[in-house]
Amino acid sequence: MSSLNVAALVPAYQAAAHLGEVLMGLAALPGKPHVLVVDDGSRDATSEVARQHGVAVHSFAANRGKGAALIAGFELLRDFDAVVTLDADGQHPPACFPAFVAAAEAGADLVLGEREITPNMPPARRFANRFSSGWCSMIAGQPIRDSQCGYRLYRRDVLRRTPVTPSRYEVETEMAVRAARLGFKVAHVPIPTVYGDETSHLSPTRDVPRIVGMMLRLSFEPRPTPKDA
Numbered sequence: 001m002s003s004l005n006v007a008a009l010v011p012a013y014q015a016a017a018h019l020g021e022v023l024m025g026l027a028a029l030p031g032k033p034h035v036l037v038v039d040d041g042s043r044d045a046t047s048e049v050a051r052q053h054g055v056a057v058h059s060f061a062a063n064r065g066k067g068a069a070l071i072a073g074f075e076l077l078r079d080f081d082a083v084v085t086l087d088a089d090g091q092h093p094p095a096c097f098p099a100f101v102a103a104a105e106a107g108a109d110l111v112l113g114e115r116e117i118t119p120n121m122p123p124a125r126r127f128a129n130r131f132s133s134g135w136c137s138m139i140a141g142q143p144i145r146d147s148q149c150g151y152r153l154y155r156r157d158v159l160r161r162t163p164v165t166p167s168r169y170e171v172e173t174e175m176a177v178r179a180a181r182l183g184f185k186v187a188h189v190p191i192p193t194v195y196g197d198e199t200s201h202l203s204p205t206r207d208v209p210r211i212v213g214m215m216l217r218l219s220f221e222p223r224p225t226p227k228d229a
Contacts, residue, residue: 004081006101006153007034011069015088016045022086023053025094033097036077037088038069046088066150067171074159084153091194092151099189100153108187109158110179112144113151115193132215136173139219140180145188147173158184161226170214177218182226 008026012019019037026035037050041063050057058076060069070085077083084100086092092113103111117126129148136144150172162179164171180186 004101004104006082006084006104007036007077007080008097009070009073009077009083009085010035010037010050010088011040011066011073011085011150012037012042012046012050012088013040013063013066013069014042014044014046016042016049018090019046019049019088020053021090022088022092022094023050023055026097027053029094029097033084034077034080036073038073040064040066040069070171071164074154078156078159080156082153082155083159084151086151093192093194096151096189096191100151103187103189104153104155106187107185108153109155109184110176110186111153112146112176112186112188113149113191114146114188115149115191117193132173135215135219136177139215140177140186142180142186143188144176144180144186147176149191151189151191152176154179155184163225165214170210174214174218177215181223 010019010022023035026033035055037046037055037057039047039050039057039059041060047057047059058072074083082101082104084097086094086097096113100111100113115129129146133144133147136147152172154175158175158179162175162182162184164175164178176186
């Protein structure tokens with residue numbers, strides 16, 4: 001039994017086909033965590049699937065982006081000791097959840113999932129992951145070995161004190177870099193790389209330039225000032 005009170009946050013968009021399997025995996029964990037699904041304006045049955053599995057649901061009336069879903073979820077879960085985020089499409093195996101909690105109990109403030117680089121990972125994604133992770137590590141002052149993986153644990157102090165700009169997919173990278181620069185201890189948990197029939201909602205023409213722009217901004221900004229707790 002964990003000494004930390006940890007919640008699971010699942011941002012979800014058009015995820016009805018895979019969400020149920022993720023929620024069943026979380027429900028099967030020892031010491032079943034509290035689960036919150038933030039439905040980012042889905043037009044399918046995402047919210048209905050979540051309610052059928054008996055978890056908390058917060059829904060947006062329209063799509064606002066993953067960053068907005070995460071920030072809303074963090075606020076709703078602010079009383080927990082830590083929050084683990086995992087995607088709704090089945091790429092993040094719930095069975096790895098306890099390893100994130102164990103890393104936090106061992107002293108980590110921010111625990112990042114590190115995907116195995118496998119031959120079935122698309123070459124463009126493999127290159128982008130290595131390039132962005134190297135860049136993030138350089139400006140963070142601590143190793144960030146997989147800057148794009150959304151399977152993570154954030155301790156409450158990280159969420160309270162790390163400044164973040166509301167955005168879409170940039171939020172995760174921004175939080176990792178700023179938390180590391182603030183001196184929070186970063187750890188990594190190896191996770192398998194899972195590719196099924198899910199469709200990525202990250203747009204190469206819209207989101208990738210935004211992520212690059214955010215990293216350029218982080219590269220030249222002074223050391224961040226913590227938010228008031």
